[in-house]
Amino acid sequence: MRLVDLVGLLPLALLIALAVGGVGRHAPEDVVRTSVSRLGTLVLVVACVAGVARLLIAFFV
Amino acid sequence: MDVVAPPPPPRLGPPPSALLVGLVGLLLPGLGHVVAGRPGKGFFYFCLVGLAFTAGLWMTGLVAVQPDRDPLWFAGQALAGLPTLAVWKATEGLVATERLASFDLGMLYTAVAGLLNVVAIADALGIVDDARAVADLRRRADAAAQAARGAEHAAAADEDGFAAASRALGADGPRVEVAPVPADPAQASRFLADSALAAPDLTAPDLTAPDLAAPDLAAPDRTAPDLTAPDLTAPDRTTTEVAESGPIVGGPLP
Numbered sequence A: 001m002r003l004v005d006l007v008g009l010l011p012l013a014l015l016i017a018l019a020v021g022g023v024g025r026h027a028p029e030d031v032v033r034t035s036v037s038r039l040g041t042l043v044l045v046v047a048c049v050a051g052v053a054r055l056l057i058a059f060f061v
Numbered sequence B: 001m002d003v004v005a006p007p008p009p010p011r012l013g014p015p016p017s018a019l020l021v022g023l024v025g026l027l028l029p030g031l032g033h034v035v036a037g038r039p040g041k042g043f044f045y046f047c048l049v050g051l052a053f054t055a056g057l058w059m060t061g062l063v064a065v066q067p068d069r070d071p072l073w074f075a076g077q078a079l080a081g082l083p084t085l086a087v088w089k090a091t092e093g094l095v096a097t098e099r100l101a102s103f104d105l106g107m108l109y110t111a112v113a114g115l116l117n118v119v120a121i122a123d124a125l126g127i128v129d130d131a132r133a134v135a136d137l138r139r140r141a142d143a144a145a146q147a148a149r150g151a152e153h154a155a156a157a158d159e160d161g162f163a164a165a166s167r168a169l170g171a172d173g174p175r176v177e178v179a180p181v182p183a184d185p186a187q188a189s190r191f192l193a194d195s196a197l198a199a200p201d202l203t204a205p206d207l208t209a210p211d212l213a214a215p216d217l218a219a220p221d222r223t224a225p226d227l228t229a230p231d232l233t234a235p236d237r238t239t240t241e242v243a244e245s246g247p248i249v250g251g252p253l254p
Helices: A003-021 A028-060 B018-027 B031-036 B039-059 B071-080 B082-090 B103-169 B185-198 B237-245
Strands: none
Touching: A003 A028, A003 B039, A003 B103, B018 B031, B018 B103, B031 B039, B031 B103, B039 B071, B039 B082, B039 B103, B071 B082, B071 B103
16 A cells, blocks of 8 residues: 555545544534544544654665 | 524433434434434434445445455444445345455445444434433422422411411410409408419529538648748758858869
8 A cells, every 4th residue: 555545545534533523512513623623633643654654664674 | 703503402301212222323323313312413424324335335346245255344344234234135146356446445434334333323322321411400400399399388388377376366476464463452462472472482592503602622722831842941051061161262273
């Protein structure tokens, strides 16, 4: 899998962020605001993990 | 201008069973929310799970649900409930002729769809908990209001009874009837003597009161000599010895 292939995970990340952001919230504004926050967290974590894995491969493989 | 949506109205009536909400939500995504009284949110989760599942199914070429071939993926997909069962039965005879590039990603989408349904069920159970808390608060408030009404009724009954007793006794309450002194001197003296016998004799000595004139034996006798004090009239023997040995003269030591 290449880094470009991670783009295919973005819709899934958006769905996960929406589902998690909707837990415990009923107002649409709250759901959207929390979902954006969760999406940022998800993208950051996945990008960091992918970058670290890519660096490890570049250095040691 | 900020437009803030009003909070949803609280659910009235008894809260639903958590077991029922969980089972129904496991059967069909979002149905637990409908049972819990939040149909809009149930539709929201139904769309989310359905979108993820449909996208994954399309990426795999409609052969995503194959429990014999991919049992681990099927464990995640089964959490989506009836849609997984329907797709499994509908695509049971299909065989993949070529491996698509997006097959793994599609399998991931379908499995995550089932996990998203678990998130939806957890949210529906949270709604049930909130409804139970609201019902409990309402029940306590009703009990407190009923107790307050009972106290008011009791106070009103007491006031009614007091008013009835006052009316029976008169406007100013109970009266003290004073018998008049007879005009005849003999009868008057007998009346006064009877009254005096009935009244307490205030001039008689009170035997229960302490006698303040009696000596207090517990108190120390201040007129007795203090045998523990030093005798200041006795001669100081150390002073006398110094006087007999003569004056002390200073000088260098040998």
